[in-house]
Amino acid sequence: MPAFHYRAIALDGRESSGTVDAESSRQARASLREQGLLAVDLQAARSAGTQRKLPRLGNTALMLLTRQWSTLLAAGIPVERALAALAEQSDDAPTRSLLGAIRDELQAGHPLHRALENFPQTFNRLYCALVAAGEQSGQLDQVMQRLADSLESSGALRQKVLQATIYPVLVVIVASAVIGALMLYVVPQVVAVFNSGKHTLPFLTRALIAVSDLLRTTWPLLAVVFGGGLWGFRRAWRNEDFRHARQLQLLRLPVLGRLLQALDSARLAQTMAILVASGVPLLAALDAGCAVLWLLPLRRALATASGEVREGASLHRALARSGRFPPLLVHMIGSGEASGRLGEMLEKAARQQSDEVAARLGTATALLEPLLILAMGGIVLVIVLAILQPIIEINQLLH
Secondary structure, eight states: OOEEEEEEEETTSOEEEEEEEOSSHHHHHHHHHHTTEEEEEEEEOOOGGGGSOOOOOOHHHHHHHHHHHHHHHHTTOOHHHHHHHHHHHOOOHHHHHHHHHHHHHHHTTOOHHHHHHTOTTTSOHHHHHHHHHHHHHTOHHHHHHHHHHHHHHHHHHHHHHHHHHHHHHHHHHHHHHHHHHIIIIIHHHHHHHHHTSOSOOOHHHHHHHHHHHHHHHHHHHHHHHHHHHHHHHHHHHTSHHHHHHHHHHHHHSTTHHHHHHHHHHHHHHHHHHHHHHTTOOHHHHHHHHHHHOOOHHHHHHHHHHHHHHHTTOOHHHHHHHHTOSOHHHHHHHHHHHHHTOHHHHHHHHHHHHHHHHHHHHHHHHHHHHHHHHHHHHHHHHHHHHHHHHHHHHHHHHHO
């Protein structure tokens, strides 16, 4: 039976506290009244399920779980029975453990959104806020369906970003390995042959030999410097002012800046669309939107806009004054405010921003791949020319 921690006042005015077993908070208060106690604070005791270390569900697993959950709720099955059905049909042990822990929380008297908050490694603030809105409005099944759609679209967007970065990263790794092998192994072998002769080596060959010797003698120091620089950068990145300054520089870059802005704008529009459509007040939706933004300049601009909206300004005018958000997103928000269909226009804006991200990713990949190949090919060409030049000169002298 669920337990409740209470703080109560007796008939003689004395204050007491303790734990009472009851099926619900109402039954707990009734039980206390029978004992001559008036509850002034009553909270469900945390069950043992939250004390277990539970693994985090991935985006795909969470999306499938949410979609199945919404289907069961739409069929009229209560939340607790739906959890039991999901746990019974799941073949994944971590998922079954998580669902069992959530069910324990519900049996302890917690509302669903409070139960989910005990597992932040899987359910973020946005997820819990939407579930709370669904519980309040009585449309939990529809909210869960929107959540599943949001998780699916965000997962697809993340997959596009990953696919766009895999090839350039592989090119850099392979080319760096080839260049490193040439500089640390091939060049010293060739130098040993050239050193036996008495003729003067070409400038390009001498420069290559100097770079090769420097790398072979100082690579431990270079590795330490690189590691220390990486550690220092990570420490500095924790500072908001440093991160804000670096992100401003990223936003000024021709292609990357617009891509990052479109990514964050798509995330913001998608988050606010499902919040507003679920009946969450606009100011609360703006606060949740701030939490999902990665770029600090956009996050601070949205926080400023939220303050202006709280004072009575329209959202699209507040966003336009910041100058940090795409004009099309601002105009669509303005159209939604004017027509009273803000949620619908935010959904359209989210789709438009996602399409823009996909287009910009394609453009960036199309530009980056040949540039990387040309750069790495140029470096390899210089190394090969530096090795071949003395061979060609020796061949000319022999003839």
